Every structure is written in C-alpha cells, then in structure tokens.
Amino acid sequence: MQNYKHSVSLDVTKCKGCTACLKRCPTEAIRVRDGKAVINSARCIDCGECIRICSNRAKRALRDSIDEMADFKVTVALPAPALYGQFDNMSSVDYIIDGLYKMGFDYVFEVACAAEMVSAYTRIYLSRPDIKKPVISSACPVITRMIGMNFPFLADNLMPILPPIEVAAKLARDQAMKDHPELDSSEIGIFFISPCPGKVSYVKNGFAGDKNNVDRVLSIRDVYFRLIDIMHQDKYPEKSSDSGMIGIGWAATGGESSAVFNERYLAADGIENCIRVLEQIDNEDFTDLDFIELNACSGGCVGGTMTVANAYIAQARLQSLKRYLPVSPNRPTDTEIPHQYFTDEKFEYDSSFTLSSDRNEAMRMMNDIENITASLPGIDCGSCGAPTCMAFAEDIVRGQTNIDECTIIMRELFHEVLDQRRKKVLNERIGHSPRVSDKEEESQ
Amino acid sequence: MADNITFHFDVHGDNFSSAGEASQLVKKKLRQLGFTPDVIRRVSIAMYEGEINMVIHADGGAADVTVTDEDIIIVLADRGPGIPDVELAMQEGYSTAREHIRSLGFGAGMGLPNMKKYTDTMTIDTEIGVGTTITMTVKHKA
Numbered sequence: 202m203q204n205y206k207h208s209v210s211l212d213v214t215k216c217k218g219c220t221a222c223l224k225r226c227p228t229e230a231i232r233v234r235d236g237k238a239v240i241n242s243a244r245c246i247d248c249g250e251c252i253r254i255c256s257n258r259a260k261r262a263l264r265d266s267i268d269e270m271a272d273f274k275v276t277v278a279l280p281a282p283a284l285y286g287q288f289d290n291m292s293s294v295d296y297i298i299d300g301l302y303k304m305g306f307d308y309v310f311e312v313a314c315a316a317e318m319v320s321a322y323t324r325i326y327l328s329r330p331d332i333k334k335p336v337i338s339s340a341c342p343v344i345t346r347m348i349g350m351n352f353p354f355l356a357d358n359l360m361p362i363l364p365p366i367e368v369a370a371k372l373a374r375d376q377a378m379k380d381h382p383e384l385d386s387s388e389i390g391i392f393f394i395s396p397c398p399g400k401v402s403y404v405k406n407g408f409a410g411d412k413n414n415v416d417r418v419l420s421i422r423d424v425y426f427r428l429i430d431i432m433h434q435d436k437y438p439e440k441s442s443d444s445g446m447i448g449i450g451w452a453a454t455g456g457e458s459s460a461v462f463n464e465r466y467l468a469a470d471g472i473e474n475c476i477r478v479l480e481q482i483d484n485e486d487f488t489d490l491d492f493i494e495l496n497a498c499s500g501g502c503v504g505g506t507m508t509v510a511n512a513y514i515a516q517a518r519l520q521s522l523k524r525y526l527p528v529s530p531n532r533p534t535d536t537e538i539p540h541q542y543f544t545d546e547k548f549e550y551d552s553s554f555t556l557s558s559d560r561n562e563a564m565r566m567m568n569d570i571e572n573i574t575a576s577l578p579g580i581d582c583g584s585c586g587a588p589t590c591m592a593f594a595e596d597i598v599r600g601q602t603n604i605d606e607c608t609i610i611m612r613e614l615f616h617e618v619l620d621q622r623r624k625k626v627l628n629e630r631i632g633h634s635p636r637v638s639d640k641e642e643e644s645q
Numbered sequence: 646m647a648d649n650i651t652f653h654f655d656v657h658g659d660n661f662s663s664a665g666e667a668s669q670l671v672k673k674k675l676r677q678l679g680f681t682p683d684v685i686r687r688v689s690i691a692m693y694e695g696e697i698n699m700v701i702h703a704d705g706g707a708a709d710v711t712v713t714d715e716d717i718i719i720v721l722a723d724r725g726p727g728i729p730d731v732e733l734a735m736q737e738g739y740s741t742a743r744e745h746i747r748s749l750g751f752g753a754g755m756g757l758p759n760m761k762k763y764t765d766t767m768t769i770d771t772e773i774g775v776g777t778t779i780t781m782t783v784k785h786k787a
Contacts, residue, residue, distance in 0.1 A: 353682040354682060354686055480665065480669055481665070483686070483689070484665065484668065484689060484690050484693040485690055485759070550682055552679070554673075554676045554677055555676065555677060555678070555679040556677045556678065556679070557679070558679065560678065560679060563677065563678045563679050564648070564650060564678065564712065565648075567650055567674065567677060567678055567712075568648060568650055570677075571650065571652075595677075
C-alpha cells in the first residue's frame with residue numbers, strides 16, 4: 202500500500218491551504234501542513250473529489266502525453282465509452298472512431314465492445330449457484346480500492362471478471378501482435394483514453410498483475426481538444442464503430458446494471474453514496490439483491506474529472522447516440538466464462554489505520570484521543586489542518602501535529618495572556634488591577 | 646494492562662437514515678485499536694441491528710461500547726415499551742413492527758436472532774413500560 206502510485210497530485214504553488222479539499226475527501230486522506238495540502242498516499246483512493254472541489258486548480262490528475270505515441274511502432278486507442286458523450290451535435294460514433302485514426306492511431310479498439318462481453322460474462326457468473334451475493338461490480342477502480350481498504354468482508358462479493366478496460370486491452374494486443382508478427386510486444390502501445398484519474402492509478406499500479414495490458418493512459422480532455430480539430434462531419438467517415446446500446450450504456454450509472462437483465466440490482470453513484478451502500482451491505486442489509494453497480498463519480502464514468510462535458514448532458518447525448526444501435530453486437534457465444542477473463546486479484550487488509558501494533562499502547566492512545574476530542578471545540582472548522590476535531594485529536598496523539606494548531610484554543614490562550622499582561626501593565630502604572638466593570642460583575 | 650475504554654452514543658428515535666451512525670463510528674474505533682476484521686464485523690452487525698430496534702420500538706436510546714482486555718461489551722439501553730415475551734421475540738421471523746416500518750424494509754423479525762448469532766453472550770433485561778437493556782459481548786481473545 203505504501204508504494205501505491207497515485208494519479209491525483211498537488212501543485213504546491215497554487216495551493217492556498219484552504220479547507221475545501223480537506224473537508225471533501227471521503228477517506229480523510231488530506232491534511233493542511235505549513236499552509237499547503239498534503240495527501241496521505243496510504244489512504245487516497247484517487248476518487249478525484251479534491252480535484253472537483255479545488256477552486257485554485259491546485260489538484261491535478263496525472264496522465265500520459267499524446268506525444269508518447271511516438272514511443273511505439275504500432276499504437277492502439279482504447280476509447281472509454283464516456284468519450285462518445287463529449288461532442289455536441291454528433292450523429293454517429295463513427296466520426297470519433299475515424300477521428301482517432303486520423304490522430305495517428307493504427308488501431309481503435311472500443312472499450313464499449315469489451316463491456317458488452319463483460320456484461321455477457323456477468324450474466325453467466327450471476328447464474329452460478331456457488332457465488333456470494335450481492336455481486337459487486339469491479340469496473341470502478343476507486344470502488345475496488347475502497348473495498349480492499351475498508352471492507353475486507355466484501356472483497357469476496359467483487360465480481361472476479363476482468364473489467365472492460367482490461368478485456369479491451371488484451372484483445373487489442375492479441376490482434377496487433379497477430380497482424381505484426383515481426384514486432385515485440387513492447388513495440389505495441391496500448392493507449393486508454395480515460396475519464397478519470399482512478400483508471401490512471403489502476404494502470405500504473407498493475408491492478409490485474411501480468412494481465413495488465415495498457416501501456417499509457419490519456420485523458421478524455423486532452424484527446425477531445427485534439428479530436429475537435431480533425432473530426433469532419435461533412436463527409437461520412439471511412440471507419441466505423443462496433444459498439445451497441447449496452448456497451449455505450451456503461452458510460453453512465455445504471456448502464457452496467459441494466460445489461461444484467463435481472464431487476465434485482467442496485468446502481469449508485471457519487472463516492473459518499475457508494476460508501477453508505479457498502480456500509481449497509483457490510484451490515485447485511487440489502488440481502489435480496491443480486492447485483493450492485495457502484496460508480497465513484499456522480500452520473501457514472503461520464504462524471505469523471507478528466508472529461509469535458511457536464512455529466513448529465515453527456516448522458517443525454519449518449520441516449521440519442523445509442524438509440525438506433527443494435528443491443529449488443531459483441532456478445533460472445535461462450536456458455537462458460539473463459540478462464541483468461543477471470544482475475545485473481547486479492548486484497549490485503551490495510552492496517553495503516555491501527556494506532557499501534559501493541560494493543561495496550563493502542564488503548565492508551567485511544568483514551569487520549571477521546572479525552573482530547575472532548576476538550577476540543579467540536580466545530581470541525583478545519584483551521585488546524587485536519588478535517589474534524591476527532592481527526593485532529595488522532596493526529597496529536599500520533600505525534601503529527603500539536604494542540605496549538607487549534608485556533609479556538611489558541612485564541613482562548615491568547616486572551617488569557619493578554620488579560621494577564623494588561624493587569625501587569627496597569628499594576629505597574631497605577632498600582633492596582635483594572636476595576637471590574639459593572640457588566641463583567643453581572644456576568645460573574 | 647490498559648484501562649477499559651467506553652464509547653457512548655445517543656441513538657435518536659424515528660430517524661432511519663441516521664440509524665447505523667453509532668455502529669459505523671465504533672467500527673472505525675475498533676479498527677484503530679487493531680481488532681481483526683472478523684471481530685469488528687460481529688460487533689458492528691450486532692450493534693447496527695440493536696440501533697435499528699431502538700429506533701423502531703423505543704424512540705431511540707443509548708449505546709455504550711466498552712473495550713476490555715478480554716472482550717467488547719455492547720450495552721443498548723432504551724426507555725421503550727419493554728418486551729412482553731422475550732422467548733417469542735427471539736424467534737426468527739417474529740415481528741411486531743408496524744406496517745409503515747415493514748414497508749421501509751425493516752421489521753423482518755431477524756434483529757434479535759442476528760444479534761445473538763453474531764455475539765458470544767447476550768442477555769435481555771426488560772420491564773414492561775420501563776424499558777429494555779440488552780447486553781452483548783464479543784470475545785476478542787482467542
């Protein structure tokens with residue numbers, strides 16, 4: 202966990218040390234220290250909430266550059282279906298596919314097509330009698346990381362099938378290798394065009410181990426600005442899209458669930474809402490459900506921080522784009538899920554939350570936290586650099602800050618000192634302490 | 646040996662959306678204390694069921710969780726109507742929940758049985774018209 206590579210980063214020169222991201226972070230991973238935000242790598246889940254809220258644009262999503270296409274002999278674009286909802290007045294996905302070829306990609310493999318395969322395998326998986334229900338979608342990497350970190354008992358509920366990005370990358374590489382037997386696998390560059398930093402982290406950390414086939418991750422935003430210059434809608438494109446309704450539907454919340462063809466599902470989005478749902482499943486609520494789709498971003502992938510369009514407008518555009526498409530042209534004929542589509546990713550329970558490995562020491566620290574919390578103002582103002590008074594108390598006990606950082610306590614202390622000093626000065630000059638005013642006498 | 650720690654929570658009545666807040670916070674605390682996921686989950690589920698019960702039947706109450714050297718003791722105390730027939734109430738599926746509560750998905754008659762299932766000991770102290778106190782323990786030492 203300590204070596205986890207994140208894709209949400211901070212531009213220190215732009216950070217004003219305000220409390221916006223501090224308060225928004227769902228895992229309390231941010232602190233403000235010496236006037237600048239600091240992200241605790243062990244707790245960050247790359248959800249992008251801090252990028253969304255920062256008005257100083259100090260939080261950035263790291264991604265690769267389009268120029269890196271030059272590093273490979275053959276390049277493959279893997280557009281996420283959310284890309285299709287970014288363009289206004291576009292009558293067909295074909296224009297985007299054509300545009301990606303014009304950008305210089307040798308192949309375009311739509312993640313939406315792979316999503317249709319994953320939907321088909323999900324239906325097979327759900328029909329098995331030996332699985333733990335409700336099955337939780339593993340498509341959103343922020344959610345899977347959240348489960349690995351905080352919900353060890355739900356790890357067995359995660360669908361063990363590769364997510365669409367991985368299926369697409371694998372099929373794309375196989376095809377490129379077949380067409381170019383003279384090339385080494387390292388000379389083929391698979392570029393995922395991503396709506397969110399969560400997917401960037403997923404790739405950088407090799408989530409699915411040796412099954413990870415994506416080489417670079419571009420942002421939808423970067424690709425969008427390249428595409429609008431070269432996409433021409435005056436003549437019909439040569440290249441065309443292979444996706445159907447189901448694949449494109451995956452870009453927005455509910456799309457993945459509706460493809461399960463089973464009404465016993467729940468689809469939620471927004472990281473806070475997802476956490477609440479996970480808490481309740483963990484408490485054995487919702488036992489009647491078969492499938493749970495959780496998307497960290499509001500609206501689903503179209504709500505990712507690396508997109509351009511408003512999530513709900515993008516969703517509306519996707520509805521009209523997919524209207525006349527076939528339901529699912531990429532349905533595999535398998536009746537069993539091929540073994541290469543399973544992931545054996547195991548989650549390690551994160552012990553970074555533990556105060557001390559020695560129980561007695563942890564108990565003493567907890568006692569201190571409780572006592573300090575009780576003495577704090579409880580207004581969760583964030584001025585100390587921690588999101589809540591309780592988090593501040595924990596930071597004090599862990600030795601990461603000190604109680605003087607509480608501005609309320611500091612102000613009281615300051616008044617006390619001022620009062621003493623005033624008395625001292627007056628004593629020196631007029632020989633006695635200031636008279637207690639009528640008002641103060643009353644209050645006493 | 647360190648001193649015991651008690652966490653106290655007020656559970657507010659007639660508010661389903663906030664039911665579960667106490668168990669969620671206890672989960673976090675137990676995690677900080679380094680308990681295994683299994684112990685944490687048993688405490689959390691038992692407490693959550695108890696919280697829901699207090700909201701449904703007793704207009705809220707108080708939850709106290711004490712961590713000792715040996716076990717975690719959960720005491721849920723309310724000033725509700727009391728349980729007339731404890732043996733009956735312990736039967737799976739037996740429920741006195743009113744229709745509007747059942748329609749919210751609560752009141753399946755599994756609350757008390759689940760609390761018993763996930764804990765090592767459970768005692769119910771109840772008096773009609775006075776209230777109910779449920780004491781549960783989860784042992785954390787093997």
